[in-house]
Amino acid sequence: MNLVDLSKEISYALRHAPWEYELELDEQGFVPIAQLLHTLNESGTYEREVTQADLEQIIAISEKKRHEIIGDKIRALYGHTIPQIIKKEPGIPPAVLYHGTTHKALPQILLDGLKPMQRQYVHLSVDVDTATRVGKRRDGSPVILKIDTEAAQKVGIQFYIGNDKVWLCDRVPKECITA
The missing domain is CATH 3.20.170.30 (ADP-ribosylation fold)
Structure with a gap:
């Protein structure tokens, strides 16, 4: 399975067009992993079933850390273009x-x-x-x-x-x- 292509599709779905994948983001941008996997696997795009392990591997090898999994949910960390405002955690940045x-x-x-x-x-x-x-x-x-x-x-x-x-x-x- 091409993890780069999968990562790009996940980014597109979570950052730009969740409605195309019938995903509903919560106010922090999370969707249930099961919901994302269902829609990815339903498409028949990939030569085998996409698993949570694939998602975890994408996150582990990504240099830019575009996604995160917490519990049974996944989200894109940044780069959203959807109209819904994703609430982010405030912090004190470097100077x-x-x-x-x-x-x-x-x-x-x-x-x-x-x-x-x-x-x-x-x-x-x-x-x-x-x-x-x-x-x-x-x-x-x-x-x-x-x-x-x-x-x-x-x-x-x-x-x-x-x-x-x-x-x-x-x-x-x-x-x-x-x-």
């Missing part, structure tokens, strides 16, 4: 976070700050390497922005835990960004 972006987007960011655009939250990385990898999806030589989270918190910005490499927030004011 500095990073954001990889395109040269084209930079002037607008420096004018307006960072906004979530088509996502629910702005995604920030804990290190330059992660921000660079993210930025390279849209620009071969991305601009890495430095985010002063302490200054952001002083003006009322709340940060949320994404995973061990990603922090989330609703926006980042331009005054808290250094290019």
Whole structure:
């Protein structure tokens, strides 16, 4: 079984189109594992039945930690584009976070700050390497922005835990960004 393809389908289902899979996310973005497995297996896409062990393996080998299992439920940790707001756990981030972006987007960011655009939250990385990898999806030589989270918190910005490499927030004011 191709776990990369399976991981992409799970991400799509949990982050972007749960209704296409007849999944209902709770307020924290979780769905019962049994419900997800049923819909994946019902499709007949995979050469064998998808199991909870497959889901656990995807999570264990994933460099980006996109999903999490708690008890009998699974969720995508970040990147949601669905209209439903997924409530995240507030936290105190490191003093500095990073954001990889395109040269084209930079002037607008420096004018307006960072906004979530088509996502629910702005995604920030804990290190330059992660921000660079993210930025390279849209620009071969991305601009890495430095985010002063302490200054952001002083003006009322709340940060949320994404995973061990990603922090989330609703926006980042331009005054808290250094290019």
